Amino acid sequence: MDIKEYISNFTNHPVLFVGTGISLRYLKNSFTWDSLLEKISYIVYQNEEVYLDIKARCTKIGGGFDYPRIASILENAFDDKLKKERHGEFSFINDSYYQHIKEGNPISRFKLFLAHLFSDLTIKNSKKEELDLLKQLSNNISSIITTNYDRLLETISNFNPLVSNDILLTNPYGSLYKIHGCILKPEKIVITAEDYEKSKYQNELIKAQLLSLFIHNPIIFLGYGIQDENVNGILKTVFNYVGDNQEMIKRIRNNFLLVEYEEDSENTIVSDYDLKIDGVTIQIKKLKTDNYSSLYKALIEAKYPISAMDVKKVQSIMYDIVKKTTTKADNNVKEVVIVDSKEQIKNSDRILVITYGNRDTVNTIKQTIFKERVIRTHLSADDFIANYFEILDNKDIETIKVIDNITISSHQYFPIYGFLGVYNKLKNKVKIKKIQQDILNKFMASENKKKVVKFPQYNDIKDIYSDPNIATSFKHPCVMWNVWNDNIGLDNLEKYLRDYPNEDKKDSKYRRLVSLYDLKKYGSK
Structure with a gap:
């Protein structure tokens, strides 16, 4: 099935789950987990082989490396180095560190340095046109979830970035969930073994909060490998929740698309893929390609039927609308709209929307809920x-x-x-x-x-x-x-x-x- 046809079958706005591969694709300066830790190790030891020795000590039993443990080792080593070299090459990190301490915000020099490294958002010239397409997705996706620390996604969308506890009990529509932290709050960055242990309980709460999104919305994984732990963790959570409900399993597996990078590939065909997690085979959809423009264009052009879930999009603005509206205003509008078409709504709910405010406010709500293209003719x-x-x-x-x-x-x-x-x-x-x-x-x-x-x-x-x-x-x-x-x-x-x-x-x-x-x-x- 072609990607455009596949996306045309979506009945709800998709969620983008974005990993490191996207930053590597568009930014001149970005890092994989391995290359990031290797860079920091060389800064500390000035010897490439020391990092290999550390990796050897942190080998997992089943294969691969325990990167959170490696990060813990390097955090201590990096902090010790900068403590001894107060006015050395990284004096600006020390300056920031002591300022944080003065303000009562304890933080490691290591995480301040991470924030510095990931602050560079210089775009690759060869990818600017493709990135312009990605920018246009904001109106056709419900949320973005990312494990990236940098602020690339904030700069190309108008979504509200949320970190740590801010994620809990929020309206998912128009939100950018930064589940591993952000450089604007370096103390919240999750990278070391201790960070993962501390955030374990919170992550369970976040997963529970996002579970409804994962079940009801299509999920598109961008910038992750086939066996990435983040992808596997989400799929495991969702399929454990649905149990043996075959109808729900079928719907969900058709809604999970993993976009796998393949250099120079122009492929646009979506195929089935069997993913093994803890010995259990889970079938999802996969697009193996280097042609991201076709994916973005299909998402931009997609049309969605209305769902009762869209009403939730209004909740975050209703308080401000009521608060800012006064009964003395001459241009206030009261409007009641009843939608009772099952073909349009795709569920049995009957939506009653009552709006009160100026004409711009009313049009905004109508456009948000009913996907109307309200053309405002009196902008300033x-x-x-x-x-x-x-x-x-x-x-x-x-x-x-x-x-x-x-x-x-x-x-x-x-x-x-x-x-x-x-x-x-x-x-x-x-x-x-x-x-x-x-x-x-x-x-x-x-x-x-x-x-x-x-x-x-x-x-x-x-x-x-x-x-x-x-x-x-x-x-x-x-x-x-x-x-x-x-x-x-x-x-x-x-x-x-x-x-x-x-x-x-x-x-x-x-x-x-x-x-x-x-x-x-x-x-x-």
């Missing part, structure tokens, strides 16, 4: 700026068309170039482009007369904001000046903008920086 310029990256990531042409309904004044920042790269038929494009060129040129001409030109060059925004020698009022102009003069790269600026707090995106500094990023990135195309 601020809406486009606040959702700039999301609109571009999703190549949302219908939303971009709304720009023709907006008046952009001669003193208003608006990042037009990126939108034109997706849809180039806007009526006012020439006028808005000229406004952006003029307003940015005017700002930079003004700043060139000030002290900013006397500041040293910087290539990282965080260095500007952490430099005590730069007055607060000059930090933003200094960032602008360094970006304008190509000292700060666009990748650095993009990361800064994507991490910008949502509540501050109406700030003129953010609008100005987004517009400058937009001009530099897309203005010459």
Whole structure:
């Protein structure tokens, strides 16, 4: 069966279960478990054979190596090395370590170094086009689960990252479950034998929480090998739960797809695969390929019937909707929608949705529950700026068309170039482009007369904001000046903008920086 046909049979939004192979595929600097520990061992001992000796001591009885135990050994060795070399090559790790201790957050230097290693999200040039497809999956998948520490998945989706206890009792829709921790919370990283032991009980709770997802939704494993312990553990949990229920077993095994990497393969055929776990044979589906674009395109194009489970997607926003809505508002809308079609809902539930709020709120809920494509015709310029990256990531042409309904004044920042790269038929494009060129040129001409030109060059925004020698009022102009003069790269600026707090995106500094990023990135195309 072809991958497109296979995915067309899904009746619920799939869950992506993402492993190291995805980071290795798209990032210039990433590691397998083995290569990561080998690198750290060499840093400590400056001898490649020491790592081989450690691996030999940590051989499993059934074959393979006990990597958590190896990590425990190297954590102690790495911490001891840095303790003795306070101001050596890794003094910045020691600085961070002591700052954590001062703040009452005990952590190992080893995990701080892991956070440093995995912070580099430089994308391979050869994979940028394929990664753009992966970015577009956000609207067609329910959740992402990953064992990766890096933040690649956060940067390409608008999903809410959850770590450790934050995972428990959360709405799964739109969530990114980081079950082995994240570099933003290095103390929560699970890598050593002690970490796995401490998290054992918590992992059982997390598995119980996610069990409903595994049973009711298709699960697509990306970036894992055939015998990966993470894959085996999930399958074992699910099939132990369903027992001898043959109907459920059949449905579930058709919903589990393992995507196995095979170099240069263009295969798009999904086949049956018998996986042995603890002597028991479990049949799932497998796609062996290097043609990930076909998989992503099939997921993007998939259409799903509505399920009562979709109602849960609304739960996380209902509180804010009610809280922000006032009875005195002129534009509030009360709307009751009853859906009673078994063909549409695919279950016996009768869904009653009552919404109360402004028209945008109502449309958002209708779109979320009923998968309606609600085209909003009255977005503001601020809406486009606040959702700039999301609109571009999703190549949302219908939303971009709304720009023709907006008046952009001669003193208003608006990042037009990126939108034109997706849809180039806007009526006012020439006028808005000229406004952006003029307003940015005017700002930079003004700043060139000030002290900013006397500041040293910087290539990282965080260095500007952490430099005590730069007055607060000059930090933003200094960032602008360094970006304008190509000292700060666009990748650095993009990361800064994507991490910008949502509540501050109406700030003129953010609008100005987004517009400058937009001009530099897309203005010459």
